[in-house]
Amino acid sequence: MVGRNTLSIAGVLGMIAGVAVALHFAQAYTGPLEIPRTIGPYGTANFTTGDTAYPRRAIDAEGYRIKISRPVKTIGSQSWSIDEFVYSLVPPQSVVAVSENAYDRRYSNVYEWAEKFRPAITANPEVVLKLNPDLLLVSSTGRSDFTDLVKNGGIPVFRLFTAFTSLDEVGRTILLVGYLTGGEVAAQRVHEEFQQAIQRAKKRRPAGAVAPRILGYTAGYSYGGQTLFDDIVRAAGGTNVGAENGLRGYEAVNTEQILHWNPEWIISSAAQGQPDSVLRRLMEDPAIALTTAARKGQVLVLENNVFLPMSPFTRLFLDVLSEALYGTAPGA
Amino acid sequence: MELPREHKRIIFPGVVILLLLGSALAGITIGSTDVALKATFRVVGLKLFPFWFSANDVSRADEVIVWLIRVPRTIVAAFVGAGLAMAGALMQGLFRNSLAEPNVVGVASGAVLGAVIVFISGIAVTSAIALPLAAFCGALLALMLVYSLATRGGTTPVSTLLLSGIALAALLQAISSLLISFSIINWQIAQEILFWMMGGLDSRTWTHVWISAPFITLAMLVSLYYARDLDLLVLGEEPAAALGVEVESSKRVIIVAAALMTGSAVAVAGAVGFVGLIVPHVVRLFVGPGHRALLPMSALTGGAFLILCDLLARTIHPPTEIRLGIITATFGAPFFLFLLLRNREVSRP
Amino acid sequence: MSSLAAIGLGIQRSDRWILRDVSLELCPGIVLAVVGPNGSGKSTLLRSMAGLWRATEGRVVLDERNVRDLGRIEIAKKISYVPQEIRLEFDFSVREIVLMGRYAHRGRFERETREDLRVTDEALVRADVMHVADRPVTGLSGGERQRVLIARSLATRAPILLLDEPTANLDVDHSLDVLELCRSLADDGHAVAIATHDLNAVQRFADRVALIDAGRLISVGTRETVLTAGNLERAFRVRSETLVGSDGTPLLLFHRKTAGGN
Numbered sequence: 001m002v003g004r005n006t007l008s009i010a011g012v013l014g015m016i017a018g019v020a021v022a023l024h025f026a027q028a029y030t031g032p033l034e035i036p037r038t039i040g041p042y043g044t045a046n047f048t049t050g051d052t053a054y055p056r057r058a059i060d061a062e063g064y065r066i067k068i069s070r071p072v073k074t075i076g077s078q079s080w081s082i083d084e085f086v087y088s089l090v091p092p093q094s095v096v097a098v099s100e101n102a103y104d105r106r107y108s109n110v111y112e113w114a115e116k117f118r119p120a121i122t123a124n125p126e127v128v129l130k131l132n133p134d135l136l137l138v139s140s141t142g143r144s145d146f147t148d149l150v151k152n153g154g155i156p157v158f159r160l161f162t163a164f165t166s167l168d169e170v171g172r173t174i175l176l177v178g179y180l181t182g183g184e185v186a187a188q189r190v191h192e193e194f195q196q197a198i199q200r201a202k203k204r205r206p207a208g209a210v211a212p213r214i215l216g217y218t219a220g221y222s223y224g225g226q227t228l229f230d231d232i233v234r235a236a237g238g239t240n241v242g243a244e245n246g247l248r249g250y251e252a253v254n255t256e257q258i259l260h261w262n263p264e265w266i267i268s269s270a271a272q273g274q275p276d277s278v279l280r281r282l283m284e285d286p287a288i289a290l291t292t293a294a295r296k297g298q299v300l301v302l303e304n305n306v307f308l309p310m311s312p313f314t315r316l317f318l319d320v321l322s323e324a325l326y327g328t329a330p331g332a
Numbered sequence: 333m334e335l336p337r338e339h340k341r342i343i344f345p346g347v348v349i350l351l352l353l354g355s356a357l358a359g360i361t362i363g364s365t366d367v368a369l370k371a372t373f374r375v376v377g378l379k380l381f382p383f384w385f386s387a388n389d390v391s392r393a394d395e396v397i398v399w400l401i402r403v404p405r406t407i408v409a410a411f412v413g414a415g416l417a418m419a420g421a422l423m424q425g426l427f428r429n430s431l432a433e434p435n436v437v438g439v440a441s442g443a444v445l446g447a448v449i450v451f452i453s454g455i456a457v458t459s460a461i462a463l464p465l466a467a468f469c470g471a472l473l474a475l476m477l478v479y480s481l482a483t484r485g486g487t488t489p490v491s492t493l494l495l496s497g498i499a500l501a502a503l504l505q506a507i508s509s510l511l512i513s514f515s516i517i518n519w520q521i522a523q524e525i526l527f528w529m530m531g532g533l534d535s536r537t538w539t540h541v542w543i544s545a546p547f548i549t550l551a552m553l554v555s556l557y558y559a560r561d562l563d564l565l566v567l568g569e570e571p572a573a574a575l576g577v578e579v580e581s582s583k584r585v586i587i588v589a590a591a592l593m594t595g596s597a598v599a600v601a602g603a604v605g606f607v608g609l610i611v612p613h614v615v616r617l618f619v620g621p622g623h624r625a626l627l628p629m630s631a632l633t634g635g636a637f638l639i640l641c642d643l644l645a646r647t648i649h650p651p652t653e654i655r656l657g658i659i660t661a662t663f664g665a666p667f668f669l670f671l672l673l674r675n676r677e678v679s680r681p
Numbered sequence: 682m683s684s685l686a687a688i689g690l691g692i693q694r695s696d697r698w699i700l701r702d703v704s705l706e707l708c709p710g711i712v713l714a715v716v717g718p719n720g721s722g723k724s725t726l727l728r729s730m731a732g733l734w735r736a737t738e739g740r741v742v743l744d745e746r747n748v749r750d751l752g753r754i755e756i757a758k759k760i761s762y763v764p765q766e767i768r769l770e771f772d773f774s775v776r777e778i779v780l781m782g783r784y785a786h787r788g789r790f791e792r793e794t795r796e797d798l799r800v801t802d803e804a805l806v807r808a809d810v811m812h813v814a815d816r817p818v819t820g821l822s823g824g825e826r827q828r829v830l831i832a833r834s835l836a837t838r839a840p841i842l843l844l845d846e847p848t849a850n851l852d853v854d855h856s857l858d859v860l861e862l863c864r865s866l867a868d869d870g871h872a873v874a875i876a877t878h879d880l881n882a883v884q885r886f887a888d889r890v891a892l893i894d895a896g897r898l899i900s901v902g903t904r905e906t907v908l909t910a911g912n913l914e915r916a917f918r919v920r921s922e923t924l925v926g927s928d929g930t931p932l933l934l935f936h937r938k939t940a941g942g943n
Contacts, residue, residue, distance in 0.1 A: 576757030576785035
C-alpha cells in the first residue's frame with residue numbers, strides 16, 4: 001500500500017550500501033583511506049647497518065625504512081621521553097621542536113635547555129611543517145594521522161619504540177637515536193654511562209642479602225611485569241611486588257591489596273616540590289600505614305623527573321633507588 | 333521593521349551563501365602559522381586548475397598546510413555543520429518538538445558508541461567506511477529507541493523526550509567511556525574520550541572528507557525529498573495520513589536520513605552538540621517553518637556556523653585548541669534554556 | 682459522486698472491542714450525525730471510515746473498493762478527515778496550512794500551481810478565514826483554528842468529509858457557522874459526517890443520525906427514529922423531553938433519571 005511518491009526504506013538503505021561499497025572500491029584509485037589507528041605495541045626499531053657512513057639507513061617501529069643522506073642539522077621530538085634522548089645526544093640548538101612536556105617543570109629533565117633555546121612545540125602539524133626539521137622523531141603513541149601528514153610534507157619521520165620494558169631497550173635506543181641524529185659519539189658515551197649506572201646498581205646489593213620487596217605505586221596504579229620499573233627493580237637486586245602478585249603492565253591497585261601484599265619498600269612519585277605532601281597523604285592511608293614499608297620508614301617519594309623518565313635519565317632512578325635500598329656505597 | 337516572509341525568503345539564502353563562502357575563506361586562510369594570502373590562493377588554484385598554475389610557485393610546506401590541513405578541515409566542518417543542522421531540523425519535525433536535536437535526544441551518543449566499538453575492536457582499520465557506517469547504526473538504534481520511549485499516541489511531551497534523551501545519552505556515554513578505558517593505555521584514554529565526547533576537528537584529512545561527505549549528501553538529498561511530508565507530519569500523524577502522507581514509510585526514511593547524517597558527522601568530528609538546535613531555530617525565524625526552505629537553509633547555515641565555531645576554537649587561545657563541543661555548548665546551552673523557558677509559557681493554551 | 686460505507690465494521694485494540702459490527706452508509710448530499718456518549722467509539726468510527734485505522738473485522742468500502750487496498754493518496758483525494766485539533770508547535774501561516782490540503786494532488790517536487798492557489802483561496806473564503814490568511818495559526822482563537830482545518834479539508838476537494846467534534850471548543854456563533862457550512866456543503870453534493878455531542882445541533886442540521894453506545898450501533902435513521910426518548914435514556918442515562926422552538930425545530934431537554942415519578 002505504498003504510494004507512488006515514496007521511497008521505500010529498502011531503497012534508501014540500498015543507496016547507503018551502494019555509496020559505502022562505491023567508496024570502498026574507490027580506494028583502489030585513491031590509495032587506502034587511512035584513519036587514525038591506535039598504535040598497539042609492536043616491534044623495536046632498528047638500524048640495518050651500524051655503519052657511520054652516509055647515507056644511513058634504519059627501519060622504524062612501523063617497519064618504515066628511512067634513508068638519511070646527510071648529517072641531520074635540525075631535529076624535532078614529539079614526546080617527553082624522546083626530548084630527553086635528543087637533548088642528551090645532540091647540541092641543544094639543533095633541537096627545533098619538542099613536546100609540550102619539555103617546558104613543564106613538573107616532569108622535565110630538559111627544562112633548562114628548553115627555556116634557554118625555546119624550541120617550538122610539536123603538537124601542531126602546521127608548526128612542524130613550517131619549521132621543516134631534517135628529522136622528526138615520534139613515539140609509540142603518536143597519532144598516525146599526524147605522522148602521515150608530516151611525512152606528506154616531505155619531512156622524514158622516524159617512529160621510535162618508546163614503551164620500554166627493559167633497560168636494554170633504553171640502551172639500544174640511545175645508540176639508535178645517536179645513529180639517526182649524527183650524535184653517535186655522544187651516544188657511545190651516554191650509553192657507556194648508562195651501562196655503568198646499571199652495573200653500579202647491580203653491585204650495590206650486599207652479597208647474601210635478601211632481595212628487598214619493592215612496590216611501585218603512583219596515582220592508584222602499580223607496575224607489574226613487562227614494565228621498565230620491573231627491570232629497574234631487578235637490576236637493583238629487588239623483587240617487584242607488583243609482578244610477584246601477577247600484575248602485568250600498569251594496573252590499578254587499591255590500598256587493601258597493598259596491605260595484603262605487604263611490601264618492604266613503597267616507591268612513589270610527585271611533582272617538583274611535592275614529595276613531602278604526597279608522602280604525608282600516603283602515610284595517612286590506614287592500609288598503607290600498616291605495611292612493613294610504612295612502619296620501617298621505607299616509603300620513598302621521588303620527584304617525577306627522577307622516577308618517571310624512560311630515557312638516559314633513567315640512570316637517576318637507578319642511583320637513587322640503590323642508594324635508598326642499601327645506603328651509601330663504600331667509597332662513593 | 334518586520335519584513336514580509338517572501339522578502340526574507342529571498343534575502344536570507346543570499347546572505348547565508350555569502351556567509352558560507354566567507355567563512356570557508358576564513359577557515360582556509362587562518363591557521364596556527366602564517367601562510368600568505370597569495371600563497372594560499374596559489375595552492376588552491378594549483379589543485380583545482382593545474383593547467384593554470386605552476387607547481388614551482390608554491391613551497392611544499394605551504395602546499396601541505398593549505399591543501400592537506402586547512403582545506404579538508406574546513407570542508408569537514410562545513411559538512412558536519414550542515415549534517416547536524418539538518419538532522420536537528422528533521423528531528424524537530426519527527427518529534428514535533430522544537431527542542432529535539434541529535435545530542436539532546438541521545439542519538440549522537442549512539443553514534444559515538446558505534447564508532448568507538450569499531451575503532452577499538454580494530455575493525456575500523458579494515459576499511460575506513462566501517463567507521464561512519466557503525467556510527468550510523470549506533471545513531472539509528474538510539475533514535476529508534478528514543479522514539480519508541482518518548483512518543484505516545486502520536487504526541488511527544490517535552491519532558492518525556494528530554495528525560496529519555498538524557499537517560500539514553502548518559503547510558504551510552506558511560507558504555508563508550510568504559511570500552512575506551514578497557515582498551516587503551518591510560519594516558520591515551522583521556523585524549524580519546526575527550527575527542528568523542530566533546531568533539532573536535534583537529535587533524536582532519538581528506539580521508540575524513542571522503543568518509544563523511546558522500547553519506548551526508550545522500551541523507552540531505554533524501555530528506556529534501558520528504559520536506560513536504562514533514563510539513564504535514566508536524567501537524568499530527570493522523571491528519572497527515574488523512575491528507576495522503578504515507579506516514580509510517582515517511583517516518584522510517586526520515587529516521588534513517590537523520591541517523592545517517594548524525595552518524596557520519598559524529599564519525600569524523602565526535603559529538604558536537606547544539607548545532608542541530610540553534611541553527612534550525614534561527615533559520616525558522618527567517619524562512620518560516622516550511623521544510624522545503626528550512627532544510628536546505630539549515631544545512632547551509634549549519635555549515636557556515638560550524639566553520640566559524642571551529643575558527644573560534646582554533647584562535648581563542650593559541651596554540652591550544654579549545655574543544656569544538658565546548659564552543660557550541662557555550663552558545664547552545666543558554667539558547668536551549670531560553671527555548672525551554674519560552675516553551676513553558678507557550679504550552680499553556 | 683462518491684459513497685463510503687462501513688460493513689460489519691469491528692475494531693479491536695489490546696483485547697478490547699472499541700467497535701463491533703457497525704454498518705453505516707454515507708451518501709452524497711446527506712449530513713450524517715454520529716452521536717453517543719464519551720468513549721462510545723464515535724471518533725474511532727470516523728477514523729476507520731477515513732481509512733486511518735485498520736478494521737479487525739468487516740470492512741470499509743469506498744466506491745465499491747475496500748480501503749485496505751487503496752493507497753493513501755487515492756483515499757485522500759476522496760475522503761477528507763478533519764481532526765479535532767492540530768499540534769501547534771510551529772507557526773505555519775493559515776494559508777500554508779490550507780495549501781497542505783493540496784498534497785495529494787501534487788507530485789513530490791512540483792511547485793504549487795495556479796490551480797492550487799485558486800482552490801486554496803476559495804477554501805479560505807468559504808470557511809471564512811480569508812481575513813487571517815497570512816497570520817500564523819498559533820495566534821488564532823479556537824474557533825478560527827477549527828475553520829482553518831475545515832478550509833484545509835475543502836482545499837482537498839474531496840467529496841466526502843468526516844469531521845470529528847467540529848464544534849467542541851466553539852462559541853455558539855461559531856458553532857452555528859460551522860454547522861451551516863456543513864449543511865451547505867452537503868447541499869452542494871458532498872457527503873458529510875459529523876461526530877458530535879451537541880444533540881440539539883443534530884436536530885437542526887442533520888439529515889440522518891447514527892447512535893453509538895459502547896461500540897455498538899444502537900440505531901440509525903432519521904432524527905425521529907433514532908433520537909427517541911427510549912434510545913436516549915439507554916445511551917445517555919437521562920430522561921429527555923422534546924420541546925419545539927419558534928421555527929419548528931425540535932429541542933431536547935434533559936432531566937436526571939429519578940427512581941419513580943417526576
